[in-house]
Amino acid sequence: MSEQLTLYLHTLSPYSQKAELALIEANAPYTGYQVDVFNKPEWFVSKVNPVGKVPTVAYGGPSVNPDEPSAASSKITESNVILEFLADLYPNSGLLPKDPVSRSKVRLFLDANSKSIEEPLYAFLGGAGSYENVLKGIEVIQGFLEEDADFAVGVHYTIADASISPHIARLRVITETDAGRFPAGMGIKLGEELKGPKFAKFTKYADRVLQRASFKQTFDQEGVATFFKAFYARAQ
């Protein structure tokens, strides 16, 4: 693969972190560029992604500065589409297994992650979702995990691990700082409940996946905590 790959990202975005994780785990060369999503540059909206969101990949075309994107590069958006794209670009990386049944299991995990983790967690954080749905969702995901598993599916790091770990990390920020628009104390309570034996399998997997070098490299713990406290401040 000699085509250039530029990832437009933001360190606060769990979705762009998914793409970074997959790139690093695949040992893929890439250029990362942080876009100020709170104050979008005009060139980003007109030349890279009309919806203005990260992550966006610009693939191929001439070597240019990220803030002077070429019309000749292919623009790819939507975090799960990007994860599949990276697995296609790097078929021997293990990002997706080779056999069809195992690939389907990774995709079922991605689907469960969207419905059972992403939706309930951010609804809870934003004050619109229930505490119970977060726990129910974690139980669903836990059902996919093998006992003592290093990885979400099979014996190698896949896009399943990349897709869930940014959200697990943010769940931990919520349970450690209580930041969020839910009633005060519910974040701490969530953390306490997750420490119980019922969630042991999930907690073990979570501890492991957050220890990976690729994860530590791409997660700004302080930045996310500060952002959550400010953006999701409780009404007084």
Add this chain to the structure above:
Amino acid sequence: MPHEQITLYTAKVCPYAQRTEIALAEAGAPFKRYEIDLGNKPEWYAPKVNPASKVPAIAYGGPDVPPENASPESTKLAESLILVEFIGDLYPSSGILPADPVQRAQARFFIETVSTKFSPNFMKFASGNPEGTRAALLVGVDAIQDLLPDGVKYAVNDQYTIADIAFAPFWARLNVLVQKGIGAYKDEERKSFLKALEDPKYAKFNGYVQRLLARQSFKSTFHEDVVAGIFTKRFGLAK
């Protein structure tokens, strides 16, 4: 290369299930087809095949058993889009997955657009949900047309892919509903939707959907009478 047995649990009315049937037809794959009556599901279906109790589902591999007696040894898979990718992986010669990773990504993005901008509005329209307006349907049509390249037969290029497979069953059902006036919406909404589509700006979209409906794998898996009958029973006729 011989594959393991495939048993597909499906329903003629269901657009999600038809996606899987089209993919199997494109692949020329042998499989056992089992119709699930969605209004009266067999009590063995959730415990033995799909705990979510939905169609489509596939039981793959394991011993050769009757569909009503699915073996614990077969792998159970669900979710229509995952099943379509599975069939593409099992049968690469079907061509439903483009060879080029960028075109694959374009196909998957097209599918995202169908899922977020078209299919939710289709069900809202059919069921008479006040958000299911002619305008909402046209948002979906516009979003899809914006993605269609010029001068090619299908959504990504001249090849029929997972993108087309994802969209065709939904378009076909909306088309039946609006042509026949079936659904819990006002007849005025239906007429003005059809009128809007006559605008020359939708030429590319109209050409595309005509090709979708003409595709053999679509025709052989679409049961218009069943769709019309069940939707009429469920939603009635437009007033």
